[in-house]
Amino acid sequence: MIPKIILSSGPNATRRTIGYLFGKGRANEHIDPHLVASWNNFAPDPGRSPHRDHKEAMAQLVAQLDQPVKMLGDKAPKDTVWHCPVRAAPEDPILSDDQWADIARRIVAAAGIAPDGDAEACRWVAVRHADDHIHIAATLVRQDGRRPERGYDQRAVQREARKIEVDYGLRRLKQGDGTGAKRPTSKEHFKAKRLGQEAATRDVLRLRVRRAVAAASDETEFFALLEATGVTVRLKLGPSGDALGCNFALASDTNDKGEPVFYAGSALSPDLSLPKIRKSLATTSPEPVAVRRGDPWHQATAAAERIPHHLFHGDETTAQGQLVALGATLDLLPITAPTAVKAQLQQAAVAFERATRSRIAADLDSTRVLRRSVQAIWRERPTDGDGSGFAMLLDTVLTAVAFAMHWHRTHQHAQQEAAAEQALVHLQIAYGQIAEPVLAGLAQRAPSLQVKQRFARHLQQAVPEHAERILDDPAWEALTTVLAEAEATGHNAATVLDQALGQRPLDDAHSPARALTWRIRRLGERHAPSPRAQAARARSAAQGHGAPALPTAVAPLQPRSPSHRR
CATH class of the missing domain: 3.30.930 (BirA Bifunctional Protein; domain 2)
Structure with missing residues (x-):
């Protein structure tokens, strides 16, 4: 009510x-x-x-x-x-x-x-x-x-x-904290219906402005992207001539005088005022750090993998910044996604928008690599071959949204928790449609029975508590394929499997073999260590020093992730 x-x-x-x-x-x-x-x-x-x-x-x-x-x-x-x-x-x-x-x-x-x-x-x-x-x-x-x-x-x-x-006995709404976006009025809903729009102008503008913020590298490009999507911008200038604010309008939405109906950015959403837009754009401008050249799918996935760590090991302002970056990622994913899942991903982005804001201020410094690598995917449309790049990124985003839901729960952000949970439902549907054909293609290239048995023996030694589930998992065949491919590029399959197992616990994974498949696919495409490095690592383990420290990108994450039914 x-x-x-x-x-x-x-x-x-x-x-x-x-x-x-x-x-x-x-x-x-x-x-x-x-x-x-x-x-x-x-x-x-x-x-x-x-x-x-x-x-x-x-x-x-x-x-x-x-x-x-x-x-x-x-x-x-x-x-x-x-x-x-x-x-x-x-x-x-x-x-x-x-x-x-x-x-x-x-x-x-x-x-x-x-x-x-x-x-x-x-x-x-x-x-x-x-x-x-x-x-x-x-x-x-x-x-x-x-x-x-x-x-x-x-x-x-x-x-x-x-x-x-x-x-x-009515539908029970969540208690808010005053950071939600303003809802369209009844008048706006009726006007949208009259104009033949699927949504009220306020909602359409909020989505387009958010996407432009997520995609733009600077203010000039931000305004250009808005113009390209049919949004008219009117700047609010101060006495010095500097822009202090901006209003947005759709060309199709006019008043009784035929003039565009403008909405202030802050009236669309608390985080869409010009000062806050500029703060977001500062994390994607070319200075001071540029994303290293490489596969943007892997770069985006690696950056998104760090979100759970930031949420539960960073301070609150850093965690809030990660949620903002995760929201921007979701805003751009539908544009680069296969047609079959665009609608689900867009609904996930619209739902998660509420989970990106709370009373905690956002520190965006740690979000630069994620935002720029996702922008690189949007700009370059890199070749994704069998679709595994998108599937890996979506798997990681799914995990991050599950952690976001848990983080909001621990902070008693009821509306944000509900928004993340709603986004999770849409992401699960999209992920199933994307992942299944990719996994089926990998399974068709599974190695010989002898190689699979060797992988199974190491798995039983490394994680006896999960081995039976993984071996019975329908994605086991796909997992053996990526392990064999990693070996073919010079990696030690046992070492790569150990690294993948160390990234996150598997207790809550709906499909542990599927989760390991994406982790190993990423690890296997990295530059393989030299024979000398592999020998040194083996000597270190034999002398009782234990497993070597994992690189930052695959450091173990605690606490364990909430279930997200992958």
Whole structure:
């Protein structure tokens, strides 16, 4: 259940609000507006009055609501009307008028508009337009001439809404922290429907601006990308002529004068103000460090593999920065993805957007390599052969999102945790569609039975607790192929397998052989150590020094990752 508070000012604020509530609506959506509750339970109801008396009933209602305000004269507050639409979720049961009346009384009491038992409280009415929502309108002067005590009323009504959801068996929303993006209004939804858009302009702009931030290497390219996707930008200039902010509009979305309807970046999302966009772009500008030349699929995968480590071993600001970079990665993945999974990946990106923001400030310094390597994939469209590059990156992103969900849970970020969980569902579907054909192709190139038995023996010695699961895994054949290919390029298969096993525990892996396949594919394509280095490593192990320290890119990660059903 979503309550939203709107304040109105001006000498005719009450008349305008009541006129809207009992009118036809901006898209003729008000089919049967009528009162379900009021401050005295017998206020005039224009919705139930005869047609000839409709205007008179509205005038009476406005006059009664406005009486305490008029009594103050020039001392009346600037904002005189408190308006709160309350909407149920589409899957919620249809509530009766009496149930909506009870909800309205609880909302105005929680907000301080009309506390229980206060006979001198503000005057208010609740109007029902449809099965799924009501509008509460109140005047902001009490009947004793004082102003209501409504400090933090938005938080108070949200808390009450969570209790109402429990009491009425409605969909339970997560408690927010004030960092969510502003939702489109009903007016914006109806306008989008009229224009034939799949989503409201606000949502379309947010997605396009986020993608431009993720893809651009500097401010000039950022604006160019927006223009190329049909977004008009209007800069807000200071006295010095420097840009202090920017507004965005779609060419197809105009007002009644035919002018574009602009939205400030911060109105699209708290992290899309110009200063915050510039901060993000600073991590992808050419200075001071450039991504080393190489396969961008492997570079992006290696950088994404470090996200769990940053989340659980770095400080909070670094962890938050990793979530921002992970969100930018998801924003660009649909553009480079095979057609069959574009829709799922885009839904994952839209869902995870909420998980990229919290009250914790983001330090983006550690995200440069990930952001630049993902940009390289977007720019260069590197050849991916059998699709394993995309599958490896998607596997790593899937793991990172699972860790992000767990990180938000530990920090009690309810909405962000739910967003990451929703993104995970879409990623799992996309991953299954991408990975299965790649694994099937690898399995067709499996080595001889003798070689597979040799790999199995080492596996049983290295991880006896997981060996049976791995050997029974349908992806075992693909795993033996990548081990054999690593050997063919000069690697020691046992060493590479040990390194892959050391990267992360396998306890929670839905398919341990599949997880190891991607790790070994990456390790196997690195430059193989020289025979002298391999001999030195063998001597070190034989002398009891244990396994050599793993390189930073494959250091063991703790704690163990939450299950993500790969």
